[in-house]
Amino acid sequence: xxxxxxxxxxxxxxxxxxxxxxxxxYFTGAVSLASGYLKPFGDIFVNLLKFIxxxxxxxxxxxxxxxxGDMRKVGxxxxxxxxxxxxxxxxxxxxxxxxxxxxxxxGLFPTLVLEEGAVWEKATSANFMDTLVAIFxxxxxxxxxxxxxLQVIVIALLLGGSIMAAGENGRMCRExxxxxYAVIEKMMGxxxxxxxxxxxxMMAWVVATQGAGILGSLALVLLCAYIGYAAHAILVYSMxxxxxxxxxxxxxxxxxxxxxxxGFTSASSAATLPVSRECADELGAxxxxxxxxxxxxxxxxxxxxxxxxxxxxxxxxxxxxVHLSLGQMVTIVVTATLAxxxxxxxxxxxxxxxxxxxxxxxxxxxxxxxxYGVDRLFDMGRTCLNITGDISCAVCVSKWxxxxxxxxxx
Ligand code: ASP
Numbered sequence: 001x002x003x004x005x006x007x008x009x010x011x012x013x014x015x016x017x018x019x020x021x022x023x024x025x026y027f028t029g030a031v032s033l034a035s036g037y038l039k040p041f042g043d044i045f046v047n048l049l050k051f052i053x054x055x056x057x058x059x060x061x062x063x064x065x066x067x068x069g070d071m072r073k074v075g076x077x078x079x080x081x082x083x084x085x086x087x088x089x090x091x092x093x094x095x096x097x098x099x100x101x102x103x104x105x106x107g108l109f110p111t112l113v114l115e116e117g118a119v120w121e122k123a124t125s126a127n128f129m130d131t132l133v134a135i136f137x138x139x140x141x142x143x144x145x146x147x148x149x150l151q152v153i154v155i156a157l158l159l160g161g162s163i164m165a166a167g168e169n170g171r172m173c174r175e176x177x178x179x180x181y182a183v184i185e186k187m188m189g190x191x192x193x194x195x196x197x198x199x200x201x202m203m204a205w206v207v208a209t210q211g212a213g214i215l216g217s218l219a220l221v222l223l224c225a226y227i228g229y230a231a232h233a234i235l236v237y238s239m240x241x242x243x244x245x246x247x248x249x250x251x252x253x254x255x256x257x258x259x260x261x262x263g264f265t266s267a268s269s270a271a272t273l274p275v276s277r278e279c280a281d282e283l284g285a286x287x288x289x290x291x292x293x294x295x296x297x298x299x300x301x302x303x304x305x306x307x308x309x310x311x312x313x314x315x316x317x318x319x320x321x322v323h324l325s326l327g328q329m330v331t332i333v334v335t336a337t338l339a340x341x342x343x344x345x346x347x348x349x350x351x352x353x354x355x356x357x358x359x360x361x362x363x364x365x366x367x368x369x370x371x372y373g374v375d376r377l378f379d380m381g382r383t384c385l386n387i388t389g390d391i392s393c394a395v396c397v398s399k400w401x402x403x404x405x406x407x408x409x410x
Contacts, residue, residue, distance in 0.1 A: 007193065007195070007196070007347070008265075008267070008347075008376065010196040011195060011196050011199055011376045012376070013196070014195075014196040014197070014199040014200035014203070015199050015200075015203055015373055015374065015376070017200055017204075018199060018200040018201070018202070018203025018204040018207070018373055019203055019204075019207055019215065019373075021034070021038075021200075021204040021207075021208075022034060022203060022204040022205065022206065022207025022208040023207055023208075023212060025204065025207075025208035026207060026208050026209075026211050026212070030208075031208050031209055033208075034204050034205045034208035034209065035205060035208070035209065038200075038201040038204045038205050038208075039201065039202075039205040039369075041197055041198075041201040042198060042201040042202040042205055042369050042372075043366075045191075045194060045195070045197060045198035045201070045202070045372075046198075046365065046366055046368060046369060046372075048191045048194070049191065049351065049352055049355050049365070049368070050147065050355060050365055052184070052187060052188055052191055052352060053147065053149070053352055053353075053355045053356050053359070054144055054147050054149075054152055055180075055184050056184055056188060056342070056344075056352055056353075057149060057152050057153065057156065057339075057342050057353070057356055058144075058152055058155065058156050058159075059177060059180055059181040059184050060181060060342045060343075060344065061153060061156030061157065061160060061338075061341075061342050062156050062159055062160040062163065062177045062181075063160075063177055063178060063181045064160070064299065064300055064341060064342070065156070065157065065160030065161060065164065066160060066163060066164060066174055066177065066178075067296070067299075076401070077289055077292060077293075077397060077401060078292070080397050080400055080401075081292070081293050081296060081297075081393060081397055084240075084393045084396060084397065085296075085297065085300060085301040085341075085389075085393065086337070088232075088236055088240075088301075088303050088389055088392075088393075089301065089302070089303050089306050089337050089340055089341070090333060090337055091232070091235075091236055091303075092228075092232050092236075092303035092304070092306040092307045092310075092340075092385075093306045093307070093309075093310050093332065093333040093336045093337055094333065095228050095231055095232050095235070095307060096225075096228045096306065096307035096308070096309070096310030096311050096336075097310045097314065097329055097332060097333065099224050099227055099228045099231070099311065100224055100228075100310060100311040100313075100314035100315065101314060101329075103220065103221075103224045103314075103315075104314055104315075104318050104323070108217075108220045108224075109217065109220070109221065109314070109315050109318035109319070110213075110214070110217045110318065110319060111318060111319065111320075111321045112210060112214075112319045112320075112370070129327075134148075134150070134151075135150035135151055135153075135154055136151070136154060137151040137154060137155060140155055143155060147359055148359075148360075149335070149356040149357075149359045149360040150335065150360050153338055163177070185344060188344065188346075188349065188352065189346065191352075192346065192347065192348040192349070195348055195372075195375075198372055199372065199373050199375070199376075202369040202370075202372045202373050203372075203373030203374075205369065206369065206370055206373060214370075218371065218373070218374050221311060221312070221315045221371065222374060222377055222378065224311050224315075225307060225308050225311045225312075225378055225381065225382070226381050228307040228310075228311060229304055229307060229381045229382065229384070229385045232303055232304075232307060232385060233253075233385060233388060234249075236303075236389075236392075237249070237252065237253075237388055237389065237392045238252070238253075240392055240396050241392060241395065241396075244396040244399055244400065245392075245395045245396050245398075245399045246399065247283070247395065251283075252283065252392065252395070253388075255279055255282045255283035255391075256279050256283065256387075256388050256391045256392075257279075258275055258278070258279055259272055259275045259276040259278075259279040259387050259388070259391060260384045260387065260388055261384075262275045262387075263276075263383040263384045263386065263387040263388075264380045264381070264383065264384040265380070266347070266383070267347035267348075267376065267379040267380050267383045268345060268346050268347050268383060269297075269298035269299075269302070269345030269346075269383055269386050269387050269390070270298050270299075270344070270345035270346055271345075271346075272298070272383070272387045273294060273295060273298050276294050276298070276387050276390055276391055277290055277291070277294055279391055280293075280294060280391050280394040280395065283391065283394075283395050284395070284398070285391075285394040285395045285397075285398040286398040286401065286402065289394055289397050289398045289401060290394045290398075293390065293393050293394040293397055294390050294391070294394055297386075297387075297389065297390030297393055297394075298345040298386075298387070298390060299344070299345055300341045301340075301341075301386065301389050301390055301393065302340035302341070302343050302345075302350070302382070302386045302389075303340070303385050303386060303389045304381060304382030304383060304384065304385030304386045304389075305339075305340040305343050305350040305353070305382050305386060306336050306337060306339075306340040307382065307385070308350055308354070308378050308379075308381075308382045309332075309336040309339055309340065309350065309353065309354050309357050310332055310333075310336050312354055312371055312378075313332055313336070313354070313357055313358060313361060313363065315371065316358065316363060316367040316368070316370060316371070317361070317363055319367060319370055320363065320364065320367060322363070324361070328361060331360065331361065332357065332361065335356070335357050335360045335361070336357050339353040339354070339356050339357050340353065342356070345386070347376070347379055347383070348375065348376075348379060350378075350379065350382060351368065351372065351375050351379075354368065355368060
């Protein structure tokens with residue numbers, strides 16, 4: 001009888017085992033065991049995350065632009081959808097940053113005393129204008145080699161736009177991008193399937209080196225993210241249901257509830273798509289509009305992921321003893337908005353894009369090890385919010401389109 005244990009269950013087991021082993025190492029003074037024999041496996045996992053981030057960002061962005069190119073065909077529905085997605089994601093980033101700064105300034109985020117011998121690069125500070133100039137690459141390969149993520153995004157925007165502009169002559173490139181992205185998605189799936197190993201080893205190492213106190217800090221950063229998720233749902237989705245769709249927030253959340261629960265448990269926007277579709281129908285969204293908005297939303301609209309990336313960035317910067325300037329916060333809003341667009345709708349994908357935000361901010365990506373152990377807990381909440389955002393968009397755009405005088409829908 002060989003029943004396969006599902007990935008979420010494997011992750012929960014790895015999380016508990018990691019905490020227990022970490023505590024055992026901490027209390028028996030066997031910290032070097034965790035550092036010497038467990039952390040290297042965590043390092044391998046982080047290396048794989050770093051390894052995949054450039055191709056994922058490049059290909060997913062180009063693919064996204066090309067699919068937006070098709071949007072011209074769907075006319076006003078397309079532009080309204082993208083405008084809604086971008087505005088709500090930018091608001092999500094601001095909510096995430098404000099909350100994380102409140103927690104940080106209240107001293108709720110720790111500055112870690114890092115074990116001897118561990119190399120933690122301090123984040124380099126850069127002002128906004130320097131960042132602006134630096135995002136334009138003078139050498140494409142240099143951007144890839146150095147994993148300069150802002151430059152990679154600019155390259156993706158230029159390539160995507162140019163492939164689209166080349167029309168029929170650019171067909172081969174278009175097909176290459178979609179085929180290469182399919183391959184990279186498979187690779188990403190494989191790396192994510194290794195996450196129980198990452199969760200176990202990183203959790204054990206973090207608890208062994210930082211003591212039980214780190215569990216309190218992780219609970220606080222989780223709390224911060226969940227307050228952000230709830231605030232965004234209440235402020236943005238309730239208000240847009242009320243103002244744009246003329247629907248009571250209670251009615252909206254009741255209608256979206258099944259998809260929210262499914263998203264929370266599956267941690268995958270893509271897997272939740274059929275349920276989101278039913279909920280949108282139930283809420284009276286136009287079927288044609290839903291079938292455009294929801295699949296696009298499950299690929300590019302990730303408000304929960306944006307909140308998580310902002311909160312996690314401030315938390316990890318604080319762990320490294322760095323407090324970011326206002327200019328850097330603006331850069332986080334831009335980067336996290338783009339990163340959330342580039343995040344695939346599968347569980348764990350947001351962390352790969354967090355690596356991109358950290359790299360762009362000059363923060364050591366290895367710091368991800370501190371929070372990776374509890375990533376699934378972040379992921380469940382952020383996915384729940386992500387799909388709620390998609391449904392809210394479908395409902396609002398349907399209302400806007402139905403209000404158009406005698407105009408055709410597409
Ligand atoms: N799991 C999320 C989703 O599917 C993406 C993420 O990891 O942030 O929406």
